[in-house]
Amino acid sequence: MKIILDNLTVSYRRHPAVHHASGTFAEGEATAIFGPNGAGKSTLLKTMIGALRPDEGHVRFDGGSLADIAYLPQQSEIDRSLPVTVTDLVATGLWRRTGAFGGVDTASLARVSEALATVGLSGFASRTIDALSNGQFQRVLFARILVQDARLILLDEPFNAVDAKTTFDLLELVRRWKEEGRTVVAVLHDYEQVRAYFAQTLLLAREVVAWGATASVLTDDNLRRALDKVAVWHAHAPVCETAREGA
Numbered sequence: 690m691k692i693i694l695d696n697l698t699v700s701y702r703r704h705p706a707v708h709h710a711s712g713t714f715a716e717g718e719a720t721a722i723f724g725p726n727g728a729g730k731s732t733l734l735k736t737m738i739g740a741l742r743p744d745e746g747h748v749r750f751d752g753g754s755l756a757d758i759a760y761l762p763q764q765s766e767i768d769r770s771l772p773v774t775v776t777d778l779v780a781t782g783l784w785r786r787t788g789a790f791g792g793v794d795t796a797s798l799a800r801v802s803e804a805l806a807t808v809g810l811s812g813f814a815s816r817t818i819d820a821l822s823n824g825q826f827q828r829v830l831f832a833r834i835l836v837q838d839a840r841l842i843l844l845d846e847p848f849n850a851v852d853a854k855t856t857f858d859l860l861e862l863v864r865r866w867k868e869e870g871r872t873v874v875a876v877l878h879d880y881e882q883v884r885a886y887f888a889q890t891l892l893l894a895r896e897v898v899a900w901g902a903t904a905s906v907l908t909d910d911n912l913r914r915a916l917d918k919v920a921v922w923h924a925h926a927p928v929c930e931t932a933r934e935g936a
């Protein structure tokens with residue numbers, strides 16, 4: 690499925706965090722969203738899943754819909770104090786098929802077990818999620834994405850505070866998803882990870898600085914332009930005039 694941003698502006702109290710962004714996330718590609726802190730990366734993902742409403746412009750899905758998306762928020766936004774088991778959490782990835790109260794049948798349990806094995810967590814099925822390390826928890830969330838079987842996978846800083854071995858294993862899963870023809874979009878801060886696993890990059894600094902083949906986007910010149918843009922806008926982002934007209 691292809692995702693098209695059409696002149697997208699998203700604001701917090703009319704101060705734009707994403708400003709007139711246009712472009713296309715290519716189908717079956719792995720695209721990194723790269724940019725300085727405060728560049729609007731998380732805001733863009735939240736708008737793509739429908740959690741934030743644009744002031745102006747649209748997100749369009751070509752060949753799919755919101756229901757085909759698996760979204761992984763930043764770890765800091767997830768409540769890990771809930772007394773749920775690893776199996777319970779991974780099984781929520783099946784809700785789209787079973788409904789929230791559909792129960793977990795034998796076939797579903799088999800899918801959950803298989804996903805846990807794939808992420809190297811066989812034997813963790815009945816642990817509660819508060820008893821996991823950051824890396825183990827992130828493996829569980831990737832297992833949940835596996836059972837979701839989504840065409841579009843959105844990941845927000847998936848390797849933050851995650852150990853090197855887990856990061857490597859989960860990046861290999863990203864590679865597999867791409868080989869399976871899924872569309873993967875990930876917010877990342879690690880330049881080497883982007884270069885090794887993401888053929889496409891969107892460099893965002895509130896506005897689109899560059900978008901295309903990673904090698905041509907992540908140039909010194911573009912990175913400097915991105916930093917300059919965010920430095921100027923970050924502290925006193927002005928009210929967007931077009932957003933104000935629409936408000």
Ligand SMILES: Nc1ncnc2c1ncn2[C@@H]1O[C@H](COP(=O)(O)OP(=O)(O)OP(=O)(O)O)[C@@H](O)[C@H]1O
Binds near residue numbers: 706726728729730923
């Ligand atoms: N709920 C909110 N209310 C008001 N302003 C917000 C809110 N969330 C984000 N912002 C502001 O919007 C801008 C973009 O934030 P966003 O989290 O999208 O950036 P980011 O590129 O994901 O940053 P980081 O790399 O630090 O996670 C920032 O200036 C931020 O302070």
